Every structure is written in C-alpha cells, then in structure tokens.
Amino acid sequence: MTRSKSLLINILRNEGLRYTSQRRAVWNELKSSADHRDAEDIYLCLRRKKIRVSRATVYRTIDVLVKNNLVRKMELGDGRALYEPRIGNEHHDHIICLETGKITEFYNEDLEQLQEKIVKQRGYELVRHVHQLFVRPLKK
Amino acid sequence: MTRSKSLLINILRNEGLRYTSQRRAVWNELKSSADHRDAEDIYLCLRRKKIRVSRATVYRTIDVLVKNNLVRKMELGDGRALYEPRIGNEHHDHIICLETGKITEFYNEDLEQLQEKIVKQRGYELVRHVHQLFVRPLKK
DNA sequence: TTTTTTAATGAGACTCATTCTCAATATAAG
C-alpha cells in the first residue's frame, strides 16, 4: 500500500503532476482489479463508493497510468478499451480458440526480437503491438 | 468483372439477400482499391461518382462483404477501421506508424513459422492471425 | 501559517465513427 502509494507519487512528481485524491482513487480502484475493467466501470465504482470524481478525470488519470506503465490498455478493436494493472511485466500476445473461445496468453522471446528487428530494418522503433493467433484444436 | 459479379451474386443468394445496385457499387469500389480505405472514404467516392447510396448502406454492405471474406477488416484500435479487398491469400501483417499514419505490410517467413510452432505446442492449428506493429520513426 | 501561483477538476457540451429507425422504394417471387 505504502509502496504503491509512493510509486504513484513518484510517477506524478516525475511528470510534474500533482498528487490528488482523484488520481489516488482511480489508481487504487484499478490496482485492486483482478479483471479487465473499462473506464466507465471504474467511474461508476468510484461514484458508488461516494468518491467525488468525474468521467473526464477517470479518463485523464488512466492515460497517465498507461503512459507510465502502471496500467495496460487492451483495445477491443471496436472502439472500446479495457484496462488492467500491470503486475510484473508479463506479456499479452493472445491465442484465441475459434471453437471454444478460450483465450491463452503467450510470450515468446524470439518473436519479440523478430518484431524489433522487422521494424528497425524499416527505420522504426516499436511502440506496442497487437498479436492474436486464431486457432482450432488439433484433431488426431 | 463477370466473374466477380457472379461471385457477389452467389454470396448474396447464399445469404438470402438481394442483389442491389448499392451492394454492387460498394463491392466494385472496394474491389478496385489498392489501398486500405475507410467506410467514409468509400461513401464519399461513390457519391462523387453520382452513385445514389447512403452511409448506412455502405456500412451494412461492408459488413456482408467482410462476413463473406470478400473484404478484410482492419481495426485501428481507436474505433476506426480500414477495409481492403481480399485477393488470393497474401499476408497481412502491418506496421502502423503512429506519427504519420502510414501503413506498411510485411511478411516474414521466420515469424510465420514461429507462430505455427507456438500454437502447435499448445495443441492448436493456426487458422488466421492479426499482427500489428505500432511504431514511431527512429530518431538519429 | 497564510498567501500566491498554477495545475487539476467537474459538468456538460462536443466529436466522430458507427448503428438504428421507419417510411418509402425496389427486388424477386407468384
């Protein structure tokens, strides 16, 4: 608690931003989420808890958290986004089974390096990536 | 032309849908696109050509085309989408420049094989994949 | 501590891609 409080303070200080009750509340809410949450959900939860905060501030704060790697943004591809606290630095490439709908996360170092190489060759620096493998169970 | 006309007719017939001038026009427009186009762009081009069609119909038609694999939908992750005709089964991994918006397609054999390997290890067979690298130009 | 400076906030207007509504129209079947 103290640890992650000072974590937020440090990040804000670093960015020349102020440590406000709203930013603290949004980060606490997100931090204690097991699941992927959307911004509206976080806003509603905070309001239900009688915390005075606006939608605009929730969005603004999430942006800061994402930019500073406290939170991961997961684009749904239809204009919506979900957020989850970053714990460690696990990877989020997905295997999506077309038959069962099961989503498996995977990480492969070779793949990561290949991606870096591919963009570097073309004069770019990799910012983020989306990698989804749509699959079917192997039949014997 | 005749070939792809009957292609569209067959798909529509298959789905129990009617063959209308609007659906034909949207497909022709998309079919003759080299580039990735968005729905608004297709709508405006058709209107400029004096073809009587509405935005709603463009969106509705594109949905049909995507569902039937005549067109590939590419989600930009911020609520927008681009479309391109499916011609054969070329590869569509994308490098998307966050600064200029430029989209480069790439193909890398090692990457393809890695993907196959990754899913096979987990008991799956790869059906299709989405791979987008969001990048920034390298600064010297 | 009190005052001053300036960043942050809230309410709600706004944006923009997309979807919906429903009366009018066009297609395909009979």
Add this chain to the structure above:
DNA sequence: CTTATATTGAGAATGAGTCTCATTAAAAAA
C-alpha cells in the same frame, strides 16, 4: 403485373472518449 418483403436513405441516436472553462485545490513562496 401484383404481391410480399428485403433494402434503402435521411437523419436521429448511440457511446466511448475529448474538450472547455469557471471553480477548486495542491504546492510553492512569503
């Protein structure tokens, strides 16, 4: 040709997210 019904167009509605700007609250200065 007539009928039944799918499709269309215009524009309203939606919904996630952003913006504005007067007010409030951190932090710095006194």
